[in-house]
Amino acid sequence: MMVNAGQVAIDFHNHLPADERPENTEGRQGFWHLDKIAGTPEEAQLHYIIRDHDREHFESRKDKLIQIADKMNRDLGVDRIVVDVQDQYYNMGDILEKDMWPVDLAKKAMLELNIKPVIEPVRGGTDGSIITRLGLPTPNLFAGGENMHGRYEYVSLDVMEQAWQTILKIVELSNQ
Secondary structure (H helix, E strand, O other): OOOOHHHHHHHHOOOOHHHHHHHHHHOOOEEEEEEEEEEEEEEEEEEEEOOOOOOHHHHHHHHHHHHHHHHHHHHOOOOOOOOOOOOOOOOOHHHHHHOOHHHHHHHHHHHOOOOOOOOOOOOOHHHHHHHHHHOOOOOOOOOOOOOOOOOOOEEEHHHHOOOOOOOHHHHHHHOO
């Protein structure tokens, strides 16, 4: 009996809660983001990005993908679905909250430049999260981008100048 891999992929995706997609979440809410889908009737692949500010919830989200695959494989009577989870980014908040010095330094630099700091959690993965996990606490600094990750993403020259001035001020302050 033919089983259409595209339909199996759709069924797999539909097992995830629709209200936990990026467009239906905000702030510190975690999500599953279908980043890429490709396939034919013979083979299909779904690529997800999983984000969560809470490490236990993050691990639970990864486990849920495996549980869905296990259940579907049992229902199909054969192992058709393979889940390969590869960690890419971790939330840096749990490390930075123990050592706010880098955040405080960036905040001080911005205030000295008459730039109002806006401190909020970042919902996506960043280079800062990788560097922080490697042992160097690295908060994200603004770049002033608008419409992030969209077709009309842009950044103004004025904001970019403020960004490099902030970086230079951080270097200056850290050498005092």
